[in-house]
Amino acid sequence: MTTPLPDCDLLVRADTIITQDEKRRIISNGAVVIKNDIIADIGTYADMESAYAPIERLDMVGKILMPGLVNAHTHLPMTLLRGVADDLPLMRWLEKHIWPVEHQLTEEMLRIGARIGCAELIRTGCTSFLNGYFKEFTTGDEANQAGLRAVLGEGFFSFPSPMFPTAEDCWKTIRELHSKYSSSQLISTAVTPHAVFTVKPGDLEASYHLAKDLGLQWQIHLAESPEETAICLDKYGKRPVQLLADLDLLSPCTTLHHCVDVTSEEIALLSERQVNVVHNPSSNLKLNSGISPVQEMLDAGVVVGLGTDGASSNNQLNMFREMGLAALIGKVRQNDASAVNAQSVLDMATRGSANCLGMSELGQIAIGSPADLIAFDLSSPNMMPVYNPISHLVYASTGHEVCMTMVGGKILYLYGNYWTMDIKALHYDALRAKEWVVSVAKK
Numbered sequence: 001m002t003t004p005l006p007d008c009d010l011l012v013r014a015d016t017i018i019t020q021d022e023k024r025r026i027i028s029n030g031a032v033v034i035k036n037d038i039i040a041d042i043g044t045y046a047d048m049e050s051a052y053a054p055i056e057r058l059d060m061v062g063k064i065l066m067p068g069l070v071n072a073h074t075h076l077p078m079t080l081l082r083g084v085a086d087d088l089p090l091m092r093w094l095e096k097h098i099w100p101v102e103h104q105l106t107e108e109m110l111r112i113g114a115r116i117g118c119a120e121l122i123r124t125g126c127t128s129f130l131n132g133y134f135k136e137f138t139t140g141d142e143a144n145q146a147g148l149r150a151v152l153g154e155g156f157f158s159f160p161s162p163m164f165p166t167a168e169d170c171w172k173t174i175r176e177l178h179s180k181y182s183s184s185q186l187i188s189t190a191v192t193p194h195a196v197f198t199v200k201p202g203d204l205e206a207s208y209h210l211a212k213d214l215g216l217q218w219q220i221h222l223a224e225s226p227e228e229t230a231i232c233l234d235k236y237g238k239r240p241v242q243l244l245a246d247l248d249l250l251s252p253c254t255t256l257h258h259c260v261d262v263t264s265e266e267i268a269l270l271s272e273r274q275v276n277v278v279h280n281p282s283s284n285l286k287l288n289s290g291i292s293p294v295q296e297m298l299d300a301g302v303v304v305g306l307g308t309d310g311a312s313s314n315n316q317l318n319m320f321r322e323m324g325l326a327a328l329i330g331k332v333r334q335n336d337a338s339a340v341n342a343q344s345v346l347d348m349a350t351r352g353s354a355n356c357l358g359m360s361e362l363g364q365i366a367i368g369s370p371a372d373l374i375a376f377d378l379s380s381p382n383m384m385p386v387y388n389p390i391s392h393l394v395y396a397s398t399g400h401e402v403c404m405t406m407v408g409g410k411i412l413y414l415y416g417n418y419w420t421m422d423i424k425a426l427h428y429d430a431l432r433a434k435e436w437v438v439s440v441a442k443k
């Protein structure tokens with residue numbers, strides 16, 4: 001009598017599996033076994049097929065299977081402001097064009113913006129993201145509906161915002177968000193002061209302690225541009241990293257967005273305190289903030305993730321494009337063609353970003369990790385021929401080679417079709433949202 005094989009929910013087969021696991025294994029003709037939303041096993045197709053009795057199968061023949069990309073910095077509803085004002089420096093762009101519209105955003109508009117963002121992330125192979133914006137329950141609900149994994153950051157300033165008269169008024173909302181999603185498989189929370197030039201030291205400290213109390217990641221835009229450094233020096237007599245260091249706010253639960261204007265001494269400090277840094281190449285280039293010294297940070301052992309920033313300063317939420325740019329500008333910054341190589345960039349967009357979210361189990365295909373997977377099609381002309389798949393992912397891809405996106409074992413997108421979103425309806429919503437933005441921008 002033969003013993004029956006253990007069952008599993010799904011067996012996904014692919015020509016090449018880029019695991020991004022500890023050893024960066026690449027498995028040819030492989031398969032991933034999924035049970036209860038989790039990766040239960042991984043190996044060659046022959047081994048997995050003979051070891052399990054899957055309920056369902058997904059054949060990704062001719063494709064690369066890899067972990068879903070992790071967008072470690074975005075403001076999802078800002079898709080509403082994509083292209084509303086370009087070609088301006090950060091402060092003028094924020095004060096004249098972004099903040100005036102943001103002050104009038106309605107819940108309905110936030111939901112439409114978040115939905116557009118979810119659709120773009122799913123289409124371009126991103127399975128989880130770290131957000132920062134207002135009324136974050138809207139993004140949480142939309143991401144949950146779309147089936148994406150999201151970390152929500154309710155943003156606050158020390159001056160009155162459209163949501164909160166003071167920073168402290170935000171704590172209640174953060175606690176409410178935290179408890180609303182406490183049993184969610186997909187949605188969690190982070191504490192999100194905007195920046196050192198908009199949030200006072202006392203509020204930075206109080207919010208950091210709140211994050212510690214709730215066991216959450218504390219994220220902030222930091223050292224984004226030399227202009228920010230000048231403001232910080234003028235206000236506090238210190239550069240941004242030193243300000244946070246002196247307030248004792250640098251730790252593994254700290255995630256810093258941008259870090260363009262950082263010195264070698266500051267990089268050493270970020271490494272020593274095991275701080276997570278998110279690189280945002282498109283946004284830094286578009287706002288002329290500068291080029292982050294990413295290779296220097298990697299060499300110093302800083303955890304670096306990758307993010308798109310909001311769609312109004314990018315103007316895409318496409319992590320493949322972000323990977324390509326990170327590799328290219330990293331070489332210019334170092335004056336060295338070998339700097340910020342393809343593997344290091346893929347590491348940033350997967351494992352590094354996962355750490356920035358405080359979820360180190362993401363960004364890899366490994367036993368016990370959530371089944372957040374994407375398949376990448378190699379049949380388009382820009383993928384021919386293939387010598388090194390990782391080179392293609394970083395340098396040759398457009399992001400639209402993604403042909404399957406899955407979160408927690410659930411398919412969100414397959415061969416041109418969204419499984420959890422109505423794209424036709426979204427198109428009409430976007431037209432309506434545009435009319436609204438144009439009408440309020442004039443006021």
Ligand SMILES: [Zn+2]
Nearest residue numbers: 221257309310
């Ligand atoms: Zn940002």
